[in-house]
Amino acid sequence: MKYIRELVRELVHKHGTSNPMDLAKFENIHVEFDFYEETKGYFIKIDEIKYIVINQLLNEFLMLFVIAHELGHALMHSNNTYIMKYEKGIYHTDSHETFITNNIYEREANYFAVLLLRSYFQAYENSLPSELLEILNAYSNIKEGFDL
Ligand SMILES: [Zn+2]
Numbered sequence: 001m002k003y004i005r006e007l008v009r010e011l012v013h014k015h016g017t018s019n020p021m022d023l024a025k026f027e028n029i030h031v032e033f034d035f036y037e038e039t040k041g042y043f044i045k046i047d048e049i050k051y052i053v054i055n056q057l058l059n060e061f062l063m064l065f066v067i068a069h070e071l072g073h074a075l076m077h078s079n080n081t082y083i084m085k086y087e088k089g090i091y092h093t094d095s096h097e098t099f100i101t102n103n104i105y106e107r108e109a110n111y112f113a114v115l116l117l118r119s120y121f122q123a124y125e126n127s128l129p130s131e132l133l134e135i136l137n138a139y140s141n142i143k144e145g146f147d148l
Helices: 002-015 020-026 060-076 099-120 122-127 130-140
Strands: 029-034 041-046 050-054 083-087 090-093
Touching: 002 029, 002 060, 002 099, 020 029, 020 060, 020 099, 029 060, 041 060, 050 060, 060 099, 060 130, 099 122, 099 130
Parallel strands: 029 050
Antiparallel strands: 041 050, 041 083, 083 090
8 A cells, every 4th residue: 555655655756736626627537526425425537537437426535535635536536437426325337347446536535635635635634624523533443554
């Protein structure tokens, strides 16, 4: 997972921001918003153009996390899959990879998002918004090797 840490560091350095929305823009990834009942968001690539679609009903912190998570897919997994969609608590993918591989992708995207948002909120280190902390903790709780 060290390479994800490197990726986040390089990305933040390259663009001078750790705001997931700005990073998506600088990386030519389109961010769209839509209404969904179950789907938090997904990444999709159509004709080599990358899109992140976010459920605009999410609260601002979860929305930020989902954008960061999908940005992770867009930067790390866009060659492996066409679409990754979070629905009813599980991620669906139409790639031909196995579930285990999909699970690895999800863990990588979560790790990417956690690192990026910790960087984004660095100034608040000891006073992260509690809503954000809850989300980060929920998604940081992921196996060994994810030393944050
Ligand atoms: Zn995902």
